[in-house]
Amino acid sequence: MQKKAGPLFYVFLFLFVFVVMFPFLWMLITSIKPMSELFGEKAFMPFTDNPTFKNYASVFLDYPFLNYLWNSFVVASITTIYTVFVASFAAYAIARLNFKGKPIILGIVLSVSMFPQIATISPIYIILKNLGLTNSYLGLIIPYTTITLPLSIWILVTFFRKIPFDLEEAARMDGASLLQTYWRVILPLAVPGIFTTAILVFIAAWNEFLFALTINTAEKYKTVPVGIAMFQGQYTIPWGEISAATVVVTIPLVIMVLFFQRRIVSGLTSGSVKE
Amino acid sequence: MNDLETSRQSEIPQTKPSKPKKPKRQLSERTIGYLLVSPALILIFAIAIWPVLQSFYFSLFDLRLNDPTKSSVNLNYSIDLDRYLSNYPFLIGGIESEIRNGNAVDELEEVKEKLQTLNQQIQTDPGAAEKYEAVNEKLNNFERVPDHLKLVEIEQQTSQNYLETIKGIQKDLDALRGQNEFKNIDKIVGLSNGLDDAIIKPNFIGFEHYQNNLTDKRMWKALANTVTFTVISVFIELVIGLAIALLINKAFFGRGLIRASILIPWAIPTAVSALMWRYLYDGQNGIIAKIFAEVGLVDEMSSLLTTSTGAMFSVIFTDVWKTIPYMALLILAGLQTIPKSLYEAAAIDGANKWKQFITITLPLLKTSILVALLFRTLDAFRVFDLIFVLTGGGPANSTETISILAYTVMFSQTNFGEGSALSVIVFICVAIISAIFIKLLGSELIKDGSAK
Numbered sequence: 005m006q007k008k009a010g011p012l013f014y015v016f017l018f019l020f021v022f023v024v025m026f027p028f029l030w031m032l033i034t035s036i037k038p039m040s041e042l043f044g045e046k047a048f049m050p051f052t053d054n055p056t057f058k059n060y061a062s063v064f065l066d067y068p069f070l071n072y073l074w075n076s077f078v079v080a081s082i083t084t085i086y087t088v089f090v091a092s093f094a095a096y097a098i099a100r101l102n103f104k105g106k107p108i109i110l111g112i113v114l115s116v117s118m119f120p121q122i123a124t125i126s127p128i129y130i131i132l133k134n135l136g137l138t139n140s141y142l143g144l145i146i147p148y149t150t151i152t153l154p155l156s157i158w159i160l161v162t163f164f165r166k167i168p169f170d171l172e173e174a175a176r177m178d179g180a181s182l183l184q185t186y187w188r189v190i191l192p193l194a195v196p197g198i199f200t201t202a203i204l205v206f207i208a209a210w211n212e213f214l215f216a217l218t219i220n221t222a223e224k225y226k227t228v229p230v231g232i233a234m235f236q237g238q239y240t241i242p243w244g245e246i247s248a249a250t251v252v253v254t255i256p257l258v259i260m261v262l263f264f265q266r267r268i269v270s271g272l273t274s275g276s277v278k279e
Numbered sequence: 280m281n282d283l284e285t286s287r288q289s290e291i292p293q294t295k296p297s298k299p300k301k302p303k304r305q306l307s308e309r310t311i312g313y314l315l316v317s318p319a320l321i322l323i324f325a326i327a328i329w330p331v332l333q334s335f336y337f338s339l340f341d342l343r344l345n346d347p348t349k350s351s352v353n354l355n356y357s358i359d360l361d362r363y364l365s366n367y368p369f370l371i372g373g374i375e376s377e378i379r380n381g382n383a384v385d386e387l388e389e390v391k392e393k394l395q396t397l398n399q400q401i402q403t404d405p406g407a408a409e410k411y412e413a414v415n416e417k418l419n420n421f422e423r424v425p426d427h428l429k430l431v432e433i434e435q436q437t438s439q440n441y442l443e444t445i446k447g448i449q450k451d452l453d454a455l456r457g458q459n460e461f462k463n464i465d466k467i468v469g470l471s472n473g474l475d476d477a478i479i480k481p482n483f484i485g486f487e488h489y490q491n492n493l494t495d496k497r498m499w500k501a502l503a504n505t506v507t508f509t510v511i512s513v514f515i516e517l518v519i520g521l522a523i524a525l526l527i528n529k530a531f532f533g534r535g536l537i538r539a540s541i542l543i544p545w546a547i548p549t550a551v552s553a554l555m556w557r558y559l560y561d562g563q564n565g566i567i568a569k570i571f572a573e574v575g576l577v578d579e580m581s582s583l584l585t586t587s588t589g590a591m592f593s594v595i596f597t598d599v600w601k602t603i604p605y606m607a608l609l610i611l612a613g614l615q616t617i618p619k620s621l622y623e624a625a626a627i628d629g630a631n632k633w634k635q636f637i638t639i640t641l642p643l644l645k646t647s648i649l650v651a652l653l654f655r656t657l658d659a660f661r662v663f664d665l666i667f668v669l670t671g672g673g674p675a676n677s678t679e680t681i682s683i684l685a686y687t688v689m690f691s692q693t694n695f696g697e698g699s700a701l702s703v704i705v706f707i708c709v710a711i712i713s714a715i716f717i718k719l720l721g722s723e724l725i726k727d728g729s730a731k
Contacts, residue, residue: 013526014531014532016526017537020523020541021541024540024541024543025540025543027559027600028555030559030566031555042564043563044564047563047564047566048564048566048569090318090322091319093315093316093319094315094316094320096315097312097313097315098316101309101315102308102309103308109316109320113319113323115713116323116327116328118657119327119331119709120657120660120661120706122661122663122685122686122702122705123706124326124330125689126330126333126337126695126699127333127334128326128330130344130695131330149326150327153319153322153326154323157319182311211549211550213548213549213550213664214663214664228548229551229664230550232548232554233550233551233664233667246554246555246558247555250554250555253551254543254547260546261539261542261546262539265539265542268542268546269612272608273608273612
């Protein structure tokens with residue numbers, strides 16, 4: 005298409021990015037405003053004369069925010085590691101091996117990824133409650149599989165299919181068994197794809213809300229999204245602290261997205277584009 | 280390569296004479312394929328498919344978690360021995376002590392006799408006899424009674440007899456209460472009421488929840504809200520997303536930065552961004568509310584979150600902000616697979632930009648757009664966290680979607696049966712939507728690429 009981008013294009017681009025980023029920038033400003041400037045006319049000022057870090061201190065000292073971060077981190081990491089591990093085998097088999105019923109299996113995976121979470125929550129809640137797993141890390145890791153496993157199989161299958169078949173055949177000619185071929189030839193080549201999948205699964209698990217809200221209700225086991233959403237002040241909603249907390253969760257994500265944007269995009273679009 | 284060679288050598292039998300080599304090689308590709316897929320399939324079945332079936336099963340019962348007689352699925356009559364035996368001996372004891380004090384001796388003797396006959400009946404019930412003893416022993420030792428001992432199925436006849444007897448006793452006691460000076464009458468009546476709850480009736484109600492829901496205005500309102508939200512937000516996202524994808528489908532400086540910045544709304548937890556927007560929409564201090572009011576989009580700042588149209592608009596606006604990047608990226612990826620030569624050829628044939636868009640871009644983008652639409656529509660249809668945090672379904676249920684309603688029924692009203700019925704309705708809607716899209720897409724979505 006059009007090769008060159010004119011100055012007008014950059015103006016448009018700048019405006020677009022500004023609109024997209026505006027809420028974050030505003031939260032950043034709000035988070036360093038002192039309490040008195042959060043209300044009334046001063047609430048609309050795009051700057052402050054008395055910047056303060058009180059809100060940040062309060063987030064970490066008055067709320068168990070570090071604890072929320074840690075919970076989210078533990079749950080999201082374990083979920084990522086175990087789902088990607090299980091999914092990699094399944095995806096390898098679906099993408100590279102010949103056996104009957106592959107379209108059906110892929111169809112099941114795809115339909116499960118479309119399941120509304122609300123449709124699984126009542127039995128999962130009752131089972132976890134009977135097992136005594138509500139308010140525990142395992143209580144979230146188990147149900148997160150419903151979301152993350154189909155997602156990772158779906159993305160990984162696309163990545164595995166892209167690896168040239170010649171390499172595999174060469175390895176087999178040399179007498180490597182199927183599993184050896186997998187470990188020594190396919191897996192090293194699939195590392196970028198696995199990494200991409202892991203990022204997406206991690207984000208999905210980190211952001212999950214419904215299960216976290218219903219299953220882990222104890223303060224000690226709340227995850228970040230639920231924790232922040234339930235921030236309560238004594239009389240009013242503590243917007244100062246909420247904005248500071250929002251900034252704290254957003255910054256690592258911004259860094260991650262900056263580093264891995266290429267991978268994230270390739271993961272998001274895999275499977276949706278014919279190649 | 281070295282690794283491969285050593286491994287090949289290790290498979291020659293002479294190098295390891297002692298053990299017969301496992302017949303690894305004889306496993307066919309097919310078997311290995313099924314073996315590798317099975318853990319994932321088992322997990323998917325256990326954690327996703329089975330719970331959906333279970334949800335459907337629950338929806339046929341009057342299941343309420345805060346009511347001990349309805350807190351599980353019961354097809355038959357049963358008796359909670361734990362509850363029964365925690366009440367019965369004390370009731371007898373209480374009655375005996377009143378008798379000893381000489382209060383209404385004859386009447387109470389009669390009540391006591393009825394109770395003992397009943398107790399005899401339970402003890403001799405073929406199902407209950409053994410567990411009766413076991414539970415009694417546990418209770419005497421102040422131990423917790425395990426669930427499998429607690430509940431015993433009994434004949435419908437026995438349980439009806441039981442309930443009638445207890446009713447009769449309660450009536451007798453009530454009648455006596457007015458006439459005599461009892462010491463512990465409140466305790467005795469309390470204990471006899473406790474015996475009522477020991478019988479667990481079957482709570483199977485068939486499709487009653489569905490019947491109720493399908494005639495319930497609130498359910499239809501929630502469904503209508505969900506459809507409104509889904510259709511409007513996905514449509515806007517598609518149009519703007521397509522426009523943005525077309526605009527940024529060219530080489531320009533700072534492309535990575537743009538990509539990263541538009542990914543951020545997508546990457547941030549929905550609950551957190553919903554909360555952020557709640558502040559921006561705030562009737563007194565929200566900057567976006569102020570901007571919208573000054574531009575004339577709303578009459579006054581507060582109407583964004585306090586009127587029903589305002590709230591629906593706010594929710595859709597936030598969803599659009601959050602998911603346009605995702606839409607744009609999916610469409611952009613599709614755009615980049617269209618060969619440039621097609622456009623060049625069209626230009627030579629004299630087709631203008633619009634014609635090129637209609638005849639080349641749109642048809643070739645069909646799959647990408649449909650896939651993006653499919654995922655977005657399903658996501659929008661099951662929307663929960665955005666609305667839960669931003670408006671809570673309010674004001675006056677004007678933004679209550681079907682998932683929010685199901686959640687409220689299940690966890691605020693602890694009515695799991697009805698909530699499950701609602702969640703099954705969500706599931707059926709989602710299934711219909713996907714079926715339509717998959718019909719449109721054909722088999723392209725799950726085509727077997729390995730055959731290439």
